[in-house]
Amino acid sequence: MSARAKSPVFEYAPAPESREIARLKPSYQIFIDGRFRDGSGDAVKTINPADEQPLAEVAEAGPADVADAVAAARRAYEGPWSAMPGKERGKYLFRIARAIQERGRELAVLESLDNGKPIRESRDVDVPVAAAHFFYYAGWADKLGYGGFGPDPRPVGVAGQIIPWNFPLLMAAWKIAPALACGNTVVLKPAETTPLTALVLAEIIAEAELPAGVVNVLAGGPAIGAAIVEHDDVDKIAFTGSTEVGKIIQRTLAGTSKRLSLELGGKAANIVFDDAPLDQAVEGIVNGIFFNQGQVCCAGSRLLVQESVADELIDSLQRRLATLRVGDPLDKNTDVGAINSAAQLARIRELTESGVAEGATRWSPPCELPERGFWFAPTVFTGVSPAHRIAREEIFGPVLSVLTFRTPAEALEKANNTPYGLSAGVWTEKGSRILSMAAQLRAGVVWANTFNRFDPSAPFGGYKESGFGREGGRHGLEAYLAH
Amino acid sequence: MPTKRPKQTTPKQPAADATRLRVRKTYKLYIGGAFPRSESGRSYPVHSAAGDLLAYVAQASRKDVRDAVVAARKAFAGWSGATAYNRGQVLYRVAEMLDGRRDQFVAQVGQAEMSTAEVAAGEVVSADAARAQVDAAVDRWVYYAGWSDKYAQIVGGTNPVAGPYFSFSLPEPTGVVGVLAPQDSSLLGLVSVLAPVLATGNTAVVIASEDRPLPAISFAEVLATSDLPPGVVNLLTGSTAELAPWLAGHRDVNALDLSGVVVADRKALQIKAAGNVKRVYAPHEPDWFADPGISRLGAFVETKTVWHPIGV
Structure with a gap:
């Protein structure tokens, strides 16, 4: 109750968003090589942190799925994707941006259910900024030569991307959009407690008819993340998460030619x-x-x-x-x-x-x-x-x-x-x-005189032990271009 | 320890006036603007490519590494906070001093470097080849001096954000950079890795080429007479294998340039570097005479994004 008890206070009436809008399915599958399938790992229930009730079952990936996903990403990279003109790649990204906007309310409710964040935030920040990231990087796909990375910048290859549970859809967008714009293919692992919106994003990607294998989404825990990091045929790792895990990844990649970008903890x-x-x-x-x-x-x-x-x-x-x-x-x-x-x-x-x-x-x-x-x-x-x-x-x-x-x-x-x-x-x-x-x-x-502002055109990333590399803006292309 | 076999045990210097005894130089470390010996009291013999003993140079220790890092950290606020124009002028001054001592460097580079074939033939590097290295080194330094007040405009800019905010992004120096200087190219390689670190406002702890350190030490003398604030560059001589792990594992070093470490030895240093999420630059050995581009300038900068609301 307000401390200003003397003035009249209007009580709030509940204004709940309907969970039906989330179109929850009883079970969700991982996405490899353009197809949804049950992972070879455990079937895990993802729960609603607001009431601890199960939301859906997710057939998590096992090690064999990591191998399949990386192989599919490699085939897509060597095949259609890296050879595709930038303007065509860009149009796929525009499709994804539009589809996120079209299914924005569904994604927002699903995000709030799976993550626990207020619908006001998932509706006003997570989902629209995710769409904006795809829209922004879509436009870069045919303009990479103007980015300051040489006249004919080349993609890196297969990117392994591991994202946290705090902004599940938004982090997926931050990772996938610049990677695809630059002509890479992707194996993405959402966090174990929040896999649902990334798997719906996979649905959107399938419906946008991206070539099979360009984006693969593996639900799973730390072991699956480690398997992606350690896979010999992955060319680049992008990780957002704790500084502790970031250091483990940096050590794991020591002595390899894999590229790395890290967005880690903070104490602002x-x-x-x-x-x-x-x-x-x-x-x-x-x-x-x-x-x-x-x-x-x-x-x-x-x-x-x-x-x-x-x-x-x-x-x-x-x-x-x-x-x-x-x-x-x-x-x-x-x-x-x-x-x-x-x-x-x-x-x-x-x-x-x-x-x-x-x-x-x-x-x-x-x-x-x-x-x-x-x-x-x-x-x-x-x-x-x-x-x-x-x-x-x-x-x-x-x-x-x-x-x-x-x-x-x-x-x-x-x-x-x-x-x-x-x-x-x-x-x-x-x-x-x-x-x-x-x-x-x-x-x-x-x-x-402001705080927590995010925009796809504004580079974001850390100094010191908060990581290296930038996401967003022209700078965000650098992590996904060969040099 | 150096592996070169000495041909003779008495130091040999260039011919001098027969009636006058040359005054030889003591080759020491360069830390915080001073030239101390190693706190360990150690030294090691350095030979020319032809096998002649040139000098005993200070063999730096773990503690010297730590002292150098402290000096570099202390110098960081001033150097990174100086105007880019000022940094450019100081760096250009370094090129002036270097150019003024070309003959000395030509002689030292010539003594230090020769090809395998030339070793076999028992020849020294021709004066022309050494002169070309020194000239290229001067020009390389001038090139990077000019970048110091231009780089931010190339890679920085405003961000057209979707809201009533002014947002801009600029490159800033990463901090203290540990530089493992190239082992073969004793001067041109050294300046090619050091100048870009300084041009963007970082400070440096350099471990010089182990077997060819004399041009690097003389270069530290150039730095000391070029208005470069003390501690901006700290240069150690000694065993790269001994010193590099301490530099790579040091929590107050922000970044590491592994140019002078062979690929097989890099992994262990990269593992240590992860202890405080160092930025690690591990390039292939380039052709030092080629146009360096701007990739080294980008290796040790952070992008800072600043937001402010727009309103009345």
Whole structure:
């Protein structure tokens, strides 16, 4: 309930999106060489994290399926795909973009069911930005010679792509679109807990009549990911996920000629100066850490606020958090949905408990969490020291750690004091300070007076242990072109 | 340890005035703008391609690697924060100093490098061939000096995002780069791998060619007299096999250039490099005289994207 109890408050009426729109099927199959088939691995139930009920059964891939998928991708690469004129490849990508738009509502509901994210986000961000990525890279397919990679850039070959569960469809689009635009073929592995939208994307790709084998989608767990990484006939690996797994992949590829791009973890600082428009900053802080339940590699998980406005800002942040609606992901009023899995929830709990144990002060707004499902209330820690685990480790949940600073130099020092370097935020009305901070923050994306903005034309990726390579924009082509 | 067999044990220097004893140079490391000996106190003999003993040079240790990384990190903020025009001027100054010492480098490169056939024939590299290397090295440095204030315009730009935001992307230096300099091309190879690292604003820890380090050490003297801030380049001599793993595994080194490591030895270093997700550049040995293009400039930069709302 709002803290502003004195003014009249209109209650929200439930506005649930119908789960029928998702056209859930009882079972889903993997996609190899243009055909759907049961994988040779286990049949696994994917569950709705909002209520822990099974959504569908997925016949996961086994090692033999990896071999078949890579062989199919190789045949498609040597056969029709790499020889196809760019303008024809581009038209296939345009078809995919349009089909995602046409089936946008279905994909959004399915994404919210499988992932737990609010329908408002899957509808307004995940699905439209996924379509936009295909649309953007479609246009590059016949213009690669103008990209600055030489007059006649060549594809790399077969790309193995492994994506996380936080933006299942969007990450598939980020990976597949530039790979295909450059003339590569793809073996994609969605995350084990969120395979459904990638498999519907495979359906869209089949209906767009792409040549068999150009895109192959293998549902499965880490062993399937490892099999793709280790396969001798894969030319390039693109991975989005944890820094820990990214390092394992980098080690695995040592001594091989395989290309690698990594988009890994983060611990972004969101820096608020005393001259910032505080109401806007509060909205940016909320968006920064509670968007997608904080399960975002570029989440603004460390709030650095100038000491002189810290009390005022935290007070207004807490008032704002009391208005957040946590609950049914399919309700259009919902701001914060479910945590994706029991394992992730356990990690968030473990790290939050360490915050309390190490002496930080924990606060959450009053909110009722559903009895079933994986839920975690929005949480703010104050009195956080840079040495605390909650200030150093990626929590990947709706947990904000607040630290304070006095001078811009101290803010920079604290912001950059991390092995990560994916993103950062700066809030101030002073233009020269924005540009100075932006130049000195060691992070791949700096949002000034905004946060968590994504666009297919804007390169995204990390410094330091947040990975290497860029996705999006002209820069995103580089990972999929031979050099 | 060096594998060259010495023909004779007394150091031989170019002929000098018969009545005057030459003052020989002590070849030391270059760390943080100073020329220290190895903290380990070790040295190793360096021979010419013809087998003559040229000098005992400092044999750097693991701790020297760490000191060099500290110096490079300390220099990074200043060098990366300098204007591109300023970096270009400093780098051009390096080319001026190098050109002014051409004769010295021609002699040293000539002593260091010769073909297998020439070794068999007992000849030294002809002065013309050595001169061509030095001239190319000067020109290569001038080439990269000119890139420092142009590269961002080639690869950076604005992003036409779908919303009321101004978004732009720029290349920024990766940080501290560990450079394993080419083993064969003692000067042209060295400048070809080092100049692009510096032009984009990185700082460097270089491990010089193990058997042919003298041109590299003399080049460090050029750097020291070229207004290059201390620590921007740190140059170590010694055993590549001994030092490279410490550089590859160092958590405060952001990137690694494996040009001077044979393919068979690269895997172990790449595994160590993954410990902090280093960017690893492992090219095939190129023709150092060929047009280098811009690929080396792109190997050690990060793309930064900045967003700001547009409104009134």
